[in-house]
Amino acid sequence: xxxxxxxxxxxxxxxxxxxxxxxxxxxxxxxxxxxxxxxxxxxxxxxxxxxxxxxxxxxxxxxxxxxxxxxxxxxxxxxxxxxxxxxxxxxxxxxxxxxxxxxxxxxxxxxxxxxxxxxxxxxxxxxxxxxxxxxxxxxxxxxxxxxxxxxxxxxxxxxxxxxxxxxxxxxxxxxxxxxxxxxxxxxxxxxxxxxxxxxxxxxxxxxxxxxxxxxxxxxxxxxxxxxxxxxxxxxxxxxxxxxxxxxxxxxxxxxxxxxxxx
Numbered sequence: 001x002x003x004x005x006x007x008x009x010x011x012x013x014x015x016x017x018x019x020x021x022x023x024x025x026x027x028x029x030x031x032x033x034x035x036x037x038x039x040x041x042x043x044x045x046x047x048x049x050x051x052x053x054x055x056x057x058x059x060x061x062x063x064x065x066x067x068x069x070x071x072x073x074x075x076x077x078x079x080x081x082x083x084x085x086x087x088x089x090x091x092x093x094x095x096x097x098x099x100x101x102x103x104x105x106x107x108x109x110x111x112x113x114x115x116x117x118x119x120x121x122x123x124x125x126x127x128x129x130x131x132x133x134x135x136x137x138x139x140x141x142x143x144x145x146x147x148x149x150x151x152x153x154x155x156x157x158x159x160x161x162x163x164x165x166x167x168x169x170x171x172x173x174x175x176x177x178x179x180x181x182x183x184x185x186x187x188x189x190x191x192x193x194x195x196x197x198x199x200x201x202x203x204x205x206x207x208x209x210x211x212x213x214x215x216x217x218x219x220x221x222x223x224x225x226x227x228x229x230x231x232x233x234x235x236x237x238x239x240x241x242x243x244x245x246x247x248x249x250x251x252x253x254x255x256x257x258x259x260x261x262x
Contacts, residue, residue: 029054039259044229054081143169163189208236
């Protein structure tokens with residue numbers, strides 16, 4: 001139903017026993033360092049890896065706090081960023097979050113499922129997301145993210161398509177209300193699997209792109225955020241659409257936003 005397109009989170013949960021939660025419904029994805037909510041991200045624009053992995057999921061989520069520093073999560077899902085099921089198979093997810101110190105957080109998330117619309121077309125997808133954040137000082141914070149995935153070929157016995165992508169973030173607090181963020185990223189996908197490619201050789205060509213961004217944030221109050229960011233992307237092939245349908249191997253933009261939260 002079209003109304004579901006407007007839902008990001010809608011779930012209910014209960015505590016079956018001490019230190020455990022069971023949630024059922026639509027909830028934020030267990031995959032990735034970045035959220036669909038822009039103001040919660042370190043950068044204004046989202047990385048290529050974030051735009052090509054789930055922001056939300058639907059199903060059941062079981063979370064258990066082993067210790068204050070360690071949380072385990074298991075998920076049964078309708079699929080890869082899906083609310084309604086598109087086949088008879090369910091997807092499975094896992095997440096481990098470990099916080100050995102107040103400054104360091106390490107996350108490991110996994111996904112397994114068949115994302116094809118017909119049950120007869122089994123193309124199983126295996127995916128792992130890793131990220132770590134570190135608060136080096138009161139002003140300086142660092143983050144590294146790495147994703148790797150594999151999906152079976154549409155040809156039985158054919159070589160599986162793989163993709164891997166990474167990003168590094170440096171966030172520095174310039175003053176009480178000012179923050180600067182630098183990001184470097186890359187994305188590599190066999191035959192453009194997962195990510196759409198506009199290359200004239202799409203379907204055969206690999207997607208190979210790297211990029212960087214620099215942003216500046218101003219937060220006059222806790223619920224108002226002004227942001228501006230410059231970003232450039234550079235690809236191996238002509239995959240970026242320009243004016244009049246022209247294709248180019250590079251792309252750049254300047255983005256600004258005002259976010260209000262209540």
